[in-house]
Amino acid sequence: QSALTQPRSVSGSPGQSVTISCTGTSSDVGGYNYVSWYQQHPGKAPKLMIYDVSKRPSGVPDRFSGSKSGNTASLTISGLQAEDEADYYCCSYAGSYTVFGGGTKLTVL
Amino acid sequence: QLQLQESGPGLVKPSETLSLTCTVSGGSISSSSYYWGWIRQPPGKGLEWIGSIYYSGSTYYNPSLKSRVTISVDTSKNQFSLKLSSVTAADTAVYYCARLRRRGYYMDVWGKGTTVTVSS
DSSP states (O other): OOOBBOOSEEEEOTTOOEEEEEEOOTTTTTTOSOEEEEEEOTTSOOEEEEBTTTBOOTTSOTTEEEEEETTEEEEEEOSOOGGGOEEEEEEEEOSSSEEEBOOEEEEEO | OOEEEEESOSEEOTTSOEEEEEEEESSOTTOTTEEEEEEEEOTTSOOEEEEEEOTTSOEEEOTTTTTTEEEEEETTTTEEEEEEOSOOGGGOEEEEEEEEETTTOOEEEEOOOEEEEEOO
C-alpha cells in the first residue's frame, strides 16, 4: 500500500489560517470516515489532534478542524500560534491496516 | 492516567531479530475498546504503521512488513511485544507503541518511543 500524499511543507504568519491536505484513494481516505491527524514536535511522540475526520479530543484547541471530500482529507489551523510549528501527519484506516501520510512541516513565520 | 513504555535493546545486528516490549500502566490491556499497536519513524522520515493486536490475540500487520513481523500480547503482564526478523539498516528507527481506539482506528495514547539502531 502507498502512503497518503501530503504537501512537504506549509507556512503562515501568526493569526493566519493554513490548510494541510491529505490525498488517498477510495480504499482508504475515501472509503472510511476514519481519518486522524497527529502533531509532532521535534524529539517528541506524536499527539492526536483530530479523529474520525473532524472530531477533536478533549484539550485540543478549536483552532484545529478537520474535513474530508472524496479521497482528500484536510486539516485547517486557524489563528496560527508559534507553538503550532510542528510536523503534521494524517492517517487513515484502509480495511485491516492503517496508513500514514508522508508528513507536512508547518512553519510559523 | 494510561501510560505506555517501550523497552528493549537499542542496538541490533543485521540479519538478527529486533524485539521490543510495551508495558501498559494505569489501565488494562484487556479492554474491549482498544487495539494495541506499533509505529516506527526512521531518522528524518515519516511515521510508518507496523501492526496492531487485540487482547484476544487477533493481529493486523502492514502488508509491506507482514512477512517479518510478529506482534503478541501477554495479558497477565499487561504487555504486548514486537518481533521484527531479518533486520537491515533500513529498520533503524524510533519505535513507538500506542493505544488504538477500536472504533476509528486512531492512536490516542502513545509511548515516548525507543531508538533502535541496526548495525554490526
